[in-house]
Amino acid sequence: MDKNGRKGFRRMKGRRILAFVMSVLAVVMLTGGCMPEKKELKKYDVQYLEYFDTLTNITIYAESQEDFARYSGMVKASLERYHRLFDIYNNYEGLGNIKTINDYAGVEPVLVEPEVIELLQRSVEMYEQTEGMVNVAMGSVLSIWHEYRESGIANPEQARLPDETELVLAAGHVDIHRMILDPVRKTVYLEDPKMSLDVGAVAKGFTAQKLCDELRTAGVTSALVSIGGNVQAIGVRGDGAPWRVGIQNPDLTSSQGYLYAMNLQDVALVTSGDYQRYYMVDGERYHHIIRPDTWMPWREYVSVTILCRDGMQADALSTAVFNMEFEEGLALVESLEDTEALWIFPDGEERFSPGFKQYM
Numbered sequence: 306m307d308k309n310g311r312k313g314f315r316r317m318k319g320r321r322i323l324a325f326v327m328s329v330l331a332v333v334m335l336t337g338g339c340m341p342e343k344k345e346l347k348k349y350d351v352q353y354l355e356y357f358d359t360l361t362n363i364t365i366y367a368e369s370q371e372d373f374a375r376y377s378g379m380v381k382a383s384l385e386r387y388h389r390l391f392d393i394y395n396n397y398e399g400l401g402n403i404k405t406i407n408d409y410a411g412v413e414p415v416l417v418e419p420e421v422i423e424l425l426q427r428s429v430e431m432y433e434q435t436e437g438m439v440n441v442a443m444g445s446v447l448s449i450w451h452e453y454r455e456s457g458i459a460n461p462e463q464a465r466l467p468d469e470t471e472l473v474l475a476a477g478h479v480d481i482h483r484m485i486l487d488p489v490r491k492t493v494y495l496e497d498p499k500m501s502l503d504v505g506a507v508a509k510g511f512t513a514q515k516l517c518d519e520l521r522t523a524g525v526t527s528a529l530v531s532i533g534g535n536v537q538a539i540g541v542r543g544d545g546a547p548w549r550v551g552i553q554n555p556d557l558t559s560s561q562g563y564l565y566a567m568n569l570q571d572v573a574l575v576t577s578g579d580y581q582r583y584y585m586v587d588g589e590r591y592h593h594i595i596r597p598d599t600w601m602p603w604r605e606y607v608s609v610t611i612l613c614r615d616g617m618q619a620d621a622l623s624t625a626v627f628n629m630e631f632e633e634g635l636a637l638v639e640s641l642e643d644t645e646a647l648w649i650f651p652d653g654e655e656r657f658s659p660g661f662k663q664y665m
Contacts (some may be wrong), residue, residue: 346527346543349373350505353381356388357509359533365520366543376525383516384532390421391508393444393501397433403502407444411498414487421569422488424504425618426510432481434609435625435637440597442481443503450595457584464586472600479597481529509564513537529569534576537616538569555580555607555649564649567664571642577623578608580645596628603628606648607650612664622646631656 309537346366352426353361363380367373389395402419409415428481451466453492457464483496495502516530517537528539529548538548547570551563556579567574579592579602596603609627612620618641626646638646638658645661 313463316483322518327411337548340381344368346646347373348543349377351377351380353384356384356533357391357512359509361533362529362531363516363531365525367525376523376528378517379519379523383519384512385507387420387512387515390418391424391504392513392652393503393505403504406493406495407501410454410495410500411506414485414490414492414494416491417493419491421493422491424507424617425484425502426488427511428504428507429481429486431485431618431621435621435629436569437597438625438628439506440479440481441502441507442484442500443479443595443597444503445475445478445499446472446600447503447505447595448501450593454582454584454591454593457586461585462597464535464584465584466591476600478661506624507621509533509535510573511617513573513620514616533596534581535620536569536574537664538572541570550574551610552576552610552647556653564655565647565665567612567652567665572612573619574610575616575619575623576608576610577627578649582606583645594624594627605630605653607651608647609634610647611638611644612646612661613641618644620636 312641348366349367349370351363352361361384362604363377365373366378389397389400389404393407396404400416402421406415406417425441430438431439432441449471453465453467478497478499480497480500483495483500484495489495491534493649511582513530513532514537517528517539520528520539526540527543529550530537534553536550538550541547547568549566550569552565552567552574553559553576554564557580577594579590579594580612582593583590585591592602594602606627608625611623611626613619613622622638622644625628626637628636631648633649634646635658638644645658645664647658647661648656650656
């Protein structure tokens with residue numbers, strides 16, 4: 306092809322490209338009015354008091370009231386399901402739950418739902434990871450403290466501590482490795498007839514995580530789930546800003562209700578503290594977080610807050626780190642990816658893991 310021919314070819318090619326671009330623009334302009342516009346997300350809230358013996362708050366940004374009704378109905382059904390599965394006080398007809406497992410300790414394996422197996426498998430992992438500082442097999446010990454705490458709250462003048470001998474005997478039945486899990490048959494068996502499970506340190510975080518997973522699958526892109534202070538965020542708020550969640554001031558006599566406002570996006574926040582459930586004996590506060598190697602409440606901190614991606618992990622770590630010396634807890638937190646912590650000491654001192662303040 307000669308020089309003039311090449312120029313002509315380039316002009317022809319250029320005109321074809323221009324014509325193609327113009328045709329695309331014309332299609333976009335003609336069909337633009339027919340393309341569905343994304344609706345503005347609106348904020349909806351719902352509360353539940355009947356699950357896990359605590360207050361559950363759910364905030365969801367949805368396109369319509371109808372969408373929110375569908376999401377909240379799904380959440381309510383799942384909340385009730387997990388509440389029943391992890392209940393340690395009540396049986397439900399046709400359902401093998403934690404209470405059923407405890408009832409049949411030393412007798413026979415119990416057929417359970419897959420979520421129970423999953424919760425207990427992960428609980429064993431957290432037990433190993435924390436070197437026993439969170440143990441769902443401590444039911445025999447925790448039930449004693451629960452009985453004395455409830456009695457002390459009902460009759461403060463007669464409040465007393467559990468007998469040491471009683472605690473030592475109960476502590477002989479907390480070996481988590483005597484909990485036999487069979488994922489294939491979907492059964493759980495406690496080999497020790499005096500052993501019992503208490504999943505209070507993991508169940509709410511596990512449930513919050515599961516609810517968020519279900520909402521994401523259903524198409525929710527912005528939500529905040531809080532089950533008794535176990536907080537889990539999906540995305541950011543509908544207006545594009547991070548979710549803002551307060552860390553409660555453990556000094557309940559202070560006029561300052563919250564210590565810090567945290568910016569959350571696709572992260573869980575859980576706080577364990579001595580101000581949540583406790584009773585008084587001879588002027589001393591005895592809270593519900595029992596250290597596994599002493600069988601007594603640990604008094605090193607008034608609260609520990611954990612931030613991480615997984616709700617159950619945050620829940621378990623808040624208990625485990627609360628039961629550890631500071632250096633040990635800090636080393637554990639720093640060894641885990643996307644995990645941060647805040648420790649509040651009885652004298653008001655605050656210590657942070659290196660990346661915690663970026664959320665403040």
